[in-house]
Amino acid sequence: MGYRVLAEVTMVVHFLFIAFVVFGGFVAWRWPKAIWLHLLAAGWGLCIVLFDLNCPLTHVEDWARERAGQSGLARGFIDTYLTGVMYPERYLDEVRLLIAVVVAVSYAGLIRRRARIRRG
Template identity: 85%
Template sequence: MIFRVLAEATMAVHFLFIGYVVLGGFVAWRWPWTIWLHLVAAGWGLCIVVFTLNCPLTYVEDWARERAGQSGLSRGFIDTYLTGVMYPERYLDEVRLLIAAVVLVSYAGLVYRWWRRTRRHDAEQVKRG
């Protein structure tokens, strides 16, 4: 029972991590200090895609499922739960490009917000003399 719960919890954390990789740059619009955490997460996500690595969470889920008497993941997490389920497998490259575009837009927005805030601060300093 405990291993099944661990497997399900790991799966949920994995989904949250992927959501953060995709949308975490927008979180940094509200809390700019989180950009460092997002850079690490996005970098890790990119390494997984480029070097076809398995995330450690995949190993944990696989291990827990096997201990619970279930079959482990026959493929990686994304291949098991997303590709072919959330979008057709033939659109994998397009989905990856869309995710990259979302991350880049979030970073561009963050830079723009930082630039605007800096400009506003500089203008206030000039007014004060």
């Protein structure tokens, strides 16, 4: 049972990480120092997409599921839980572009807010 709980917790953490990659720039509007953590997270997310890297969270979830007697993920986390579930697979490129736009808008807004604060 412990491994199953670990797998489920890892899955939730993975969803939270992806949400932070997409929306973390907006978090930095409230807590500006969070931008450094977001830059790391977004950079890691970009590397996973560009270089087809395996995420350590996926590895942990697979490992825990296998120890719990379940099958691991047949594909990566995003391919298992998001692509084809939250949006049709044929729109993967559009979803990636939308994510990039959301991140860019959050950074532009952060820069604008910081400039406004500096001006007084």
